[in-house]
Amino acid sequence: xxxxxxxxxTRHWYDIRDLSNLSGAIEDRIxxxxxxxxxxxxxxxxxxxGGIVAFIGGxxxxxxxxxxxxxxxxxxxxxxxxxxxxxxxxPVADAIKLMQKEVLQPxxxxxxxFTAAPIxxxxxxxxxxxxxxxxxxxVLADLDVGMLFLLAASSLGALAVFMAGYSSNNKYALFGSMxxxxxxxxxxxxxxxxxxxxVLFTGTMxxxxxxxxxxxxxxxxxxxxxxxxxxxxxxxxxELNRTPxxxxxxxxxxxxxxHTEYSGMKFGLFYAAELINAVVASxxxxxxxxGGWWLYKLDELVPGWMIYIGKIYGVYFLFIWTxxxxxxxxxxxxxxxxxxxxxxxAILNIVLVAAEVLIWEExxxxxxxxxxxxxxANGLIAVALxxxxxxxxxxxxxxxxxxxxxxxxxxxxxxxxxxxxxxxA
Amino acid sequence: xxxxxxxxxxxYVLAATTVICALMVAFVRELIQAVLxxxxxxxxxxxxxxxxxxxxxxxxxxxxxAGAVAVLMTFAVMLTPAADRHNSETxxxxxxxVLAGLVLAVIVFVAYDTSWRLTGRxxxxxxxxxxxxxxxxxxxVPFEVASVLLMTxxxxxxxxxxxxxxxxxx
Numbered sequence: 046x047x048x049x050x051x052x053x054x055t056r057h058w059y060d061i062r063d064l065s066n067l068s069g070a071i072e073d074r075i076x077x078x079x080x081x082x083x084x085x086x087x088x089x090x091x092x093x094x095g096g097i098v099a100f101i102g103g104x105x106x107x108x109x110x111x112x113x114x115x116x117x118x119x120x121x122x123x124x125x126x127x128x129x130x131x132x133x134x135x136p137v138a139d140a141i142k143l144m145q146k147e148v149l150q151p152x153x154x155x156x157x158x159f160t161a162a163p164i165x166x167x168x169x170x171x172x173x174x175x176x177x178x179x180x181x182x183x184v185l186a187d188l189d190v191g192m193l194f195l196l197a198a199s200s201l202g203a204l205a206v207f208m209a210g211y212s213s214n215n216k217y218a219l220f221g222s223m224x225x226x227x228x229x230x231x232x233x234x235x236x237x238x239x240x241x242x243x244v245l246f247t248g249t250m251x252x253x254x255x256x257x258x259x260x261x262x263x264x265x266x267x268x269x270x271x272x273x274x275x276x277x278x279x280x281x282x283x284e285l286n287r288t289p290x291x292x293x294x295x296x297x298x299x300x301x302x303x304h305t306e307y308s309g310m311k312f313g314l315f316y317a318a319e320l321i322n323a324v325v326a327s328x329x330x331x332x333x334x335x336g337g338w339w340l341y342k343l344d345e346l347v348p349g350w351m352i353y354i355g356k357i358y359g360v361y362f363l364f365i366w367t368x369x370x371x372x373x374x375x376x377x378x379x380x381x382x383x384x385x386x387x388x389x390x391a392i393l394n395i396v397l398v399a400a401e402v403l404i405w406e407e408x409x410x411x412x413x414x415x416x417x418x419x420x421x422a423n424g425l426i427a428v429a430l431x432x433x434x435x436x437x438x439x440x441x442x443x444x445x446x447x448x449x450x451x452x453x454x455x456x457x458x459x460x461x462x463x464x465x466x467x468x469x470a
Numbered sequence: 471x472x473x474x475x476x477x478x479x480x481x482y483v484l485a486a487t488t489v490i491c492a493l494m495v496a497f498v499r500e501l502i503q504a505v506l507x508x509x510x511x512x513x514x515x516x517x518x519x520x521x522x523x524x525x526x527x528x529x530x531x532x533x534x535x536a537g538a539v540a541v542l543m544t545f546a547v548m549l550t551p552a553a554d555r556h557n558s559e560t561x562x563x564x565x566x567x568v569l570a571g572l573v574l575a576v577i578v579f580v581a582y583d584t585s586w587r588l589t590g591r592x593x594x595x596x597x598x599x600x601x602x603x604x605x606x607x608x609x610x611v612p613f614e615v616a617s618v619l620l621m622t623x624x625x626x627x628x629x630x631x632x633x634x635x636x637x638x639x640x
Binding site: 083155157158161188189190193194196197198200201203204207208211212223226230250 | 530
């Protein structure tokens with residue numbers, strides 16, 4: 046242990062490398078002044094909640110710029126580069142523009158639901174941050190059932206999208222929200238099964254406990270369960286409604302999906318909530334699969350919350366990457382992917398993990414022996430299953446299709462024959 | 471713990487939310503709004519579970535009732551014909567009010583008449599783990615029977631809704 050470096054980290058309140066110093070100093074001050082116990086609880090709750098809301102708000106502003114710049118680079122464009130240095134003030138300009146816009150509401154919309162929907166879409170993402178650990182002692186609510194809390198809070202988003210689509214009284218909005226519901230109902234299953242694998246292996250549903258497990262055995266769960274990681278990543282990027290799976294808004298098909306009728310800051314809230322949800326999903330992935338604030342020896346030198354934010358942005362880059370490079374799925378392809386591939390793979394993963402946990406508990410072999418074996422075995426199985434899927438189950442890839450697929454496979458009753466070389470009027 | 475001021479305040483706020491939302495379910499005209507108030511009422515009940523330190527039950531309440539059941543109900547409302555989508559005037563409101571009043575009276579009577587046992591036991595340390603132990607050790611047979619029952623219901627639903635005619639290319 047590098048003692049010389051460790052001694053740099055002090056206990057002063059102004060040392061932001063461990064943020065618990067600051068909150069601890071404030072709580073000590075209250076206790077010294079004879080403040081009652083409940084005041085200390087209230088103050089620490091407000092500090093934690095304020096910190097999370099500030100982080101979420103900051104992230105929502107910054108990530109508009111990050112996302113547009115990165116996607117721009119990937120698509121050989123520059124991205125926003127006019128407002129301020131490197132276009133950094135672009136999100137501010139966007140926000141001011143959105144606030145100034147008139148908030149229109151269709152006359153036939155049902156007002157209360159129409160207004161409540163964007164709020165209810167934003168809130169679960171902020172809720173979710175409450176249970177995620179930011180450092181060894183930095184977690185706002187270390188719930189014993191943290192994993193279930195994640196699932197419960199994220200399932201509320203479906204209802205909000207439905208409210209938005211239904212209350213708009215617009216057929217495109219309703220199409221969008223029905224697509225979202227169908228997608229969420231399908232993708233909830235692989236998500237739950239993939240997370241069940243993590244819970245089964247770590248033996249705890251507390252997110253702090255899962256990070257501590259990864260720290261104790263010095264292995265991030267992504268190495269132990271690559272299959273669960275991939276399933277969760279695909280499924281959650283579908284739930285997030287981002288481009289490979291953004292059939293809910295699909296602006297080239299159904300205008301804007303569930304937020305067709307929204308304008309002004311109500312639309313802005315939907316837009317911000319999608320960015321927030323992407324960051325929250327990145328945070329969940331970094332907690333569950335990448336070790337959260339732990340990173341081998343590095344968390345002794347660098348404060349955990351900085352490592353954690355680094356990991357969040359690493360995963361967020363993957364999300365931007367998929368968004369910037371992949372075309373949109375059709376809804377039948379997307380649902381078939383969930384039911385025909387992700388769900389069976391997730392069930393296989395559960396069986397595998399259960400067998401491994403049983404071997405670990407019953408055989409008495411040490412973790413130092415078993416974990417490398419599991420890492421190797423699960424990695425090989427994941428690769429084998431993906432290759433098998435591509436070779437055996439997926440439709441054959443044709444670089445130059447020799448016939449119109451999906452068109453003459455559908456039995457169209459009687460199309461008028463068009464003469465070659467001419468187009469129907 | 472249970473006698474704290476904060477807990478008491480939280481209980482009354484949650485109880486008021488639950489009851490007011492439940493009343494709105496009955497009084498609101500638009501059926502979709504009624505479903506959404508029902509979801510809010512479920513969330514209030516989940517909050518009461520939290521106050522009773524039953525965190526697992528609370529989270530499952532939100533997950534299943536506010537998440538799944540509410541979405542299911544919105545689907546049901548969407549699939550009903552548009553004419554039936556509103557709480558319209560009905561001649562049955564009188565008998566319904568009498569019936570609801572009787573149910574309320576019975577519940578209030580039972581609540582007052584029962585001599586509730588108060589134990590000085592601490593809050594459950596970890597309800598999720600102990601529930602899991604209970605399900606998979608002493609009560610494993612009822613648990614499995616229930617899952618078979620759900621499986622039967624699911625297969626029954628698939629069989630009932632399956633269209634006979636497109637069996638060839640489905």
